[in-house]
Amino acid sequence: MSTGELRGSRLTKIYPGGVTALDDVSFVAHGGQVLTLLGPSGCGKTTLLRIVAGLEQPTTGTLELDGRRLDDVPPGRREVGFVFQNYALYPHLTVAENMGLALRVRGVPAADRSRRVREVAEMLGIAGMLGRRPAELSGGQQQRVALGRALARRPRLYLLDEPLSNLDAALREDMRAELKQLFRRLEATVLYVTHDQAEAMSLSDEVAVLRSGRIVQRAPPLDLYARPADLFVASFVGSPRINVWHGRADGRQLECRGVRVPLPERLGGREALAVGIRPEHVEVSDAEIPGAWPAELLVDEPIGPRSLLTLRVGGEEARALAEPREWPGRLWARWPADRLHWFDGATGGRL
């Protein structure tokens, strides 16, 4: 279980031209765990993954895998398996050859090779396709082959770069669950890159949220959801997105556009603040309830188990997940105090 521990220290990547892709990033990926790098495009997550794979060199900083320095180790000797976003299968080789090439160039005897390839193929449910070429496979099958290619080498560390982004929605959900199960079974150390917060939440033991080349917050998925470190994480994680109102505080309440939100005592001395609440925590009622604001229903989107309501409260808008039924145009919305997230209005940091 202790194998596959990756330690990155003070990694920086500055591209020629001056673009900073990574800005002093340090992290540890613990053995047997899935660490997801989550962030919008251009946040540096893929750069970080490629640096770990050895496909790019960091400008400064070091990497260690199980205590061994990786800085001068070429990609092929790092004992990492990489799954590319577009799979990058060798189009001229069969599925078996695709999965076995790394073993072949390493001099693994043919008999061992084909046994290992077959094992992996059976695990992934592609044993019947070993003789086919990538062009003859569906997207989902190609995805499995790409995974199998990484698996067959038995690496210490798996690197996955948005592996599900090319699949359609239904298949993506199936594969997500399957991947999770697979990682568990293999007790694999995984560094997983995605911009899809749902994927990150469902797959990961821990999620590191990146923004502008820095890790903003690192936490288990549910902590990330419950206690986002700043406004950026709060609005990036969770779907539908969190409601955020900015306003000025007078010591007792926060004055937003036409709404007043009572301030907790500990924030008495502050002025510029932002308050957030997740749509699923907003309480909606068609009769008046204590502490609720009168609201106007703008849009009602039934999305199955819940309905997503867009409300106007004073001069602000808020979205709420509510019971799926007919809602009147005028109703009452309440933000329970214990569900509120408070942020510094200027820095966005959690308070």
Add this chain to the structure above:
Amino acid sequence: MNRLPRWLSRLAGQALFGAAVLALVAWSLAPAVWQALTALKPDAQITHMPLVYLPRPATWEHVARLWQRKPFGTYLLNSAWVSAWATLLCVAVAALAAARVARLSARSREGLLLGLLVISLFPPILLLFPLYEGARALGWINHSLALILPYAALNLPLALWVLESAFRQLPAALDEAGRVDGLSPLQRVALIHVPVALPAVATTALLVFIFCWNEFMLAVTFMTRDDRKTVTAGIASVSGASVYEIPWGQLAAAVLIATLPLLVLVLLFQRRIVAGLTRGAVKG
């Protein structure tokens, strides 16, 4: 004016297209056909006025005489040997270079390719004397290396141009997958670039081979011994019984025979190229 019915206008279009194709084919094939007819005519009919179109009767005399008087089979073998090695060398070197050049930044890549183009525009005759001196100093006169190396070098710009553009189409991730799989740069070119871009590689090889096969100037200069000559130099040495007689029949036969291997090769490769293209192998 009345418009033609649709089926008629379509028919007319097809007929026009067919006629154009036919004209093009006739235009391209006519010299070769004339060459073939000449090779099969008895001497008297070749220069006969009015023109005799079809040989009557056809004769294999010229072909037979060619073989009796000249080591024509040896010429062909020499050509094949020299062209094959030069092609192999040229494509191998060009593939290695192209794989790297294709990943250069646009600026340095375009600069490099433009430079190559400029260099390749110099007439090869400029190289003849330095090359001759070099070959003599090395004792390579009448040695196949004296042709193989310059042939490979002279065709390098063309091969690099074609292969570079083919390799640039390959997704970068394919090369990176090879790196992660532990392939050396040489293995990546041999096991990934070349097989994936096989149609382009085959086309390049074919073009280079044809240029080598047809090369005359260096061949006739460096190969002085009859048993070393390539087929182009060999044809030039076909002469008549007297200085004044030009053996048209034998020359025509020689040219025809020298062209046949290329024809076969093109047909073989063509199938290959088309097969490669229709497989739809390269997909992101």
